[in-house]
Amino acid sequence: AQSVTQPDIHITVSEGASLELRCNYSYGATPYLFWYVQSPGQGLQLLLKYFSGDTLVQGIKGFEAEFKRSQSSFNLRKPSVHWSDAAEYFCAVVVKRNTPLVFGKGTRLSVIA
Amino acid sequence: DAGVIQSPRHEVTEMGQEVTLRCKPISGHNSLFWYRQTMMRGLELLIYFNNNVPIDDSGMPEDRFSAKMPNASFSTLKIQPSEPRDSAVYFCASSTRLALLTDTQYFGPGTRLTVL
Numbered sequence: 435a436q437s438v439t440q441p442d443i444h445i446t447v448s449e450g451a452s453l454e455l456r457c458n459y460s461y462g463a464t465p466y467l468f469w470y471v472q473s474p475g476q477g478l479q480l481l482l483k484y485f486s487g488d489t490l491v492q493g494i495k496g497f498e499a500e501f502k503r504s505q506s507s508f509n510l511r512k513p514s515v516h517w518s519d520a521a522e523y524f525c526a527v528v529v530k531r532n533t534p535l536v537f538g539k540g541t542r543l544s545v546i547a
Numbered sequence: 548d549a550g551v552i553q554s555p556r557h558e559v560t561e562m563g564q565e566v567t568l569r570c571k572p573i574s575g576h577n578s579l580f581w582y583r584q585t586m587m588r589g590l591e592l593l594i595y596f597n598n599n600v601p602i603d604d605s606g607m608p609e610d611r612f613s614a615k616m617p618n619a620s621f622s623t624l625k626i627q628p629s630e631p632r633d634s635a636v637y638f639c640a641s642s643t644r645l646a647l648l649t650d651t652q653y654f655g656p657g658t659r660l661t662v663l
Contacts, residue, residue: 470654477654477656478590538589540589
């Protein structure tokens with residue numbers, strides 16, 4: 435079945451350390467790719483999205499993501515994590531332009547001092 | 548703009564009662580989405596509207612669930628009768644254009660529903 439997979443349910447990193455959150459999809463064609471963040475008690479906020487072109491996408495809050503077609507991946511990265519980055523992160527795809535977002539199960543990020 | 552507004556933020560009810568969740572999309576947005584979030588199933592799309600018309604309700608779990616959008620600035624999600632397994636956080640989101648579903652969706656803060 436077509437799906438979006440976030441292999442890591444929970445990740446803990448130290449403040450100031452680098453971060454990479456993994457996302458894989460199993461669609462045949464290149465989908466439209468998104469990363470959303472959900473802070474505790476809040477709705478989801480778009481961090482970045484990829485449609486085409488440069489495979490390295492810059493987003494808000496210092497995040498970036500790289501699309502790798504050969505690996506069917508769209509991993510989210512940040513060079514230096516801040517305590518305020520503690521949240522749930524969701525990868526999502528749109529397979530075709532007339533179909534809705536499909537979300538991964540999310541990765542919860544904890545940041546320790 | 549105030550963003551997507553949802554009410555109530557928290558709802559606790561007893562099994563068998565009717566529950567109505569409300570959403571006000573961002574002004575000027577033509578598309579509206581209802582999602583449900585649970586630990587077990589993650590974030591699921593229930594139904595979405597374009598220009599107040601339901602486009603796809605295949606995600607609605609049962610006939611106990613219904614959604615309406617009587618005008619461009621208001622939508623409701625109703626559960627009747629409610630069951631404990633309906634306990635979840637329900638999100639409403641809106642975007643500018645359905646024709647391009649890649650448009651950014653703006654989410655409300657959610658309604659946390661607990662059915663006892």
